[in-house]
Amino acid sequence: MKFLTSKATFLCIAIGILWTIPPYAHAKPIAFADSWTFMHERESDMLETSLYYAPTYWFSFGPTVSISRSAENGIRREANIFHTNFLLKRWNMHNAQANVFATIGAGRVKTIVSPTSMPAQPGQTVANMSQPINRTENTRHATIQGDYETRQFYTSVKFDAHQASSFLDRTDMMQIGVSPYAHDYEDLAIWFVAQVKKKRGLNDETEGGAFVRLFKKNIWLEVGMTEGRRSQIMLMINY
Amino acid sequence: MKTKLIIATIASLFATSTLAAPKTIQIGLDGLVCAFCAQGVEKKMKAQAATDKVFVSLDKKIAVVSLKDGKDIPDATIKAEITDAGYVVKSIARSDDAFDVVTKKIKDSK
Numbered sequence: 001m002k003f004l005t006s007k008a009t010f011l012c013i014a015i016g017i018l019w020t021i022p023p024y025a026h027a028k029p030i031a032f033a034d035s036w037t038f039m040h041e042r043e044s045d046m047l048e049t050s051l052y053y054a055p056t057y058w059f060s061f062g063p064t065v066s067i068s069r070s071a072e073n074g075i076r077r078e079a080n081i082f083h084t085n086f087l088l089k090r091w092n093m094h095n096a097q098a099n100v101f102a103t104i105g106a107g108r109v110k111t112i113v114s115p116t117s118m119p120a121q122p123g124q125t126v127a128n129m130s131q132p133i134n135r136t137e138n139t140r141h142a143t144i145q146g147d148y149e150t151r152q153f154y155t156s157v158k159f160d161a162h163q164a165s166s167f168l169d170r171t172d173m174m175q176i177g178v179s180p181y182a183h184d185y186e187d188l189a190i191w192f193v194a195q196v197k198k199k200r201g202l203n204d205e206t207e208g209g210a211f212v213r214l215f216k217k218n219i220w221l222e223v224g225m226t227e228g229r230r231s232q233i234m235l236m237i238n239y
Numbered sequence: 240m241k242t243k244l245i246i247a248t249i250a251s252l253f254a255t256s257t258l259a260a261p262k263t264i265q266i267g268l269d270g271l272v273c274a275f276c277a278q279g280v281e282k283k284m285k286a287q288a289a290t291d292k293v294f295v296s297l298d299k300k301i302a303v304v305s306l307k308d309g310k311d312i313p314d315a316t317i318k319a320e321i322t323d324a325g326y327v328v329k330s331i332a333r334s335d336d337a338f339d340v341v342t343k344k345i346k347d348s349k
Contacts, residue, residue, distance in 0.1 A: 032279025033324055057279060057325030092270025092327045094300065149272050151297060184297045185277040217274055238275065 028147070029085035029103055030060040031238040037062075038237045044230035045069050045203060050083065058087040064105065068169075070202045074114030077169075077202065079162070081107035081141050098148040109139035109164055139164040151182040154191060162201075169201030177213065189215040193224070260311055263341050264304040267330035268321065271300050279324040287312050287320070294342045300329075301345065305338035 029052060031037050037060065039050045046068040054060035061084045069076040083105035091098040113133040140163050147156035154177035162169040177193035191213035198206045211224020211232060220236040266284075270276060277295040280302050284293045289310035294303040302321075304312065314331050321328045334341060 028275065031275045032282065034282060035278070057323070087325070090270070090325060092325075094269050094329075095272075097270045097272045097276070151272050182298065185274055185295050189274065215274060218278060238278065 028099070029083070029101055030054045030057065030087055033057040035238050039234065040236075041232075041234040043226075043232045045071055052083070052085065054085075058090075060085045064107075068202060072203070075202060076112045076114070077109055077167075078112070079107060079109040079139055079141075081105040081109075081139065083141070096148065096150045098146070100146045101144070103141070103143040103145075105141040107139055107141075108136060109162075110134060110136045111164075111166065135166060137164045137166060151189075152179045153177070154179075154193070167201060169199075171197060171199050173197045183215075185217075187216070189213075191215065193222070195224075197226075260306065260309045261333035261335060262306055263334045263336060263338050264306065264312060264317070265330075265332045265334065265341065266302040266304065266317060266321065266328060267332075268300050268302060269327040269329055271295070271297050271326065273297070276326065280321065280326060283320045283324040284317075287316070292338055294338070294345070296345050299345050299348070303338065303341050303345065 029037075031054060033054060033056050035054050037050075037052045037054065039048075039052075041048045046066065048064060048066040050062060050064040052060040052062035061082070064079075064081045064083050066079045066081070067076065068079075083103055085101060085103045088100045088102050090100075111134070113135075141161070142163075143158060143160045145156060145158035147154070149155075154175070156173075156175045158171075158173045160171040160173070173195060175193050175195045177191045179189060179191045181190075183189035193211050193213055195209045195211070196206065197209065207226045207228055209224055209226035209232060211222050213220065213222045215221075218238040220234075220238075222232070222234040224232050226232065268280065271280070274297075277297055281293045281295050284290055284302060284304050287304075289306050289312050290304055291307045292305040294305075295301075296303075306312070311333075317331055318328045
């Protein structure tokens with residue numbers, strides 16, 4: 001941080017970036033032993049809130065409420081899932097740490113199909129065409145993710161699958177982040193992160209994005225934007 | 240009589256120095272890269288009955304524990320707690336230096 005006058009300067013730059021390129025995230029599902037983690041994530045086609053408790057450093061559990069939708073075909077999913085998160089393996093190195101996490105969840109999902117997006121079916125009348133089609137069913141969710149980080153470099157990959165009898169939504173993601181200075185515990189950590197995300201199912205697209213991560217003590221905030229100029233934001237609080 | 244007094248004095252001084260409890264423990268750690276890591280270590284060590292204060296430096300990969308008067312934490316407990324926090328103990332050193340002195344040295348050595 002010697003090349004800048006102060007960390008406040010960097011904060012100003014970060015805030016400036018937030019204004020010029022609106023905002024995503026990918027955080028660890030287990031912070032530390034005997035901790036609570038609140039996560040809220042918002043994208044243009046997704047909203048998700050989780051609350052996890054970790055009795056140990058390798059396991060956490062808790063509920064997640066999410067809403068996702070397809071901009072193209074008018075399908076919206078509302079899911080309530082109970083998640084269990086496992087740290088399968090951690091490598092503690094002198095200047096780095098690497099982890100492999102797995103998440104398994106189960107719950108209920110309601111899929112709502114907008115009538116305007118559906119082609120008329122045989123026998124369907126104008127009256128019943130105006131009704132949205134709702135379907136509620138059991139759902140399963142599984143994620144595996146790996147990360148490697150030092151105090152100035154971060155990379156992660158994540159494979160996510162959300163399944164029910166009527167659909168399979170998948171998201172694969174990779175992130176690379178750099179920090180302009182090696183932060184300490186008391187410092188504000190600033191990261192610039194690039195991301196590529198491939199979605200299949202509800203939305204079929206591959207999209208890049210960039211965001212800024214601000215991290216101090218128990219608060220983690222990420223804001224950024226995809227190449228389609230869709231904003232993304234994530235807030236995580238641990239205590 | 241004089242000889243006995245000298246021996247007793249030396250013996251008592253020696254006994255005092257060996258029995259004096261340390262003021263701080265410095266724990267060298269691997270895997271400390273972010274604030275979550277520091278929080279996990281800090282929380283585990285603060286939960287110890289003998290702990291007064293805890294300082295964690297990501298830069299030096301070290302946790303400094305200030306001990307309550309006359310108290311200590313066995314090495315085996317430290318290793319167990321740090322392992323339970325998800326990290327690896329590389330070294331444990333005790334010191335008679337005050338907590339503020341030790342943490343100032345660490346901060347100044349950046």
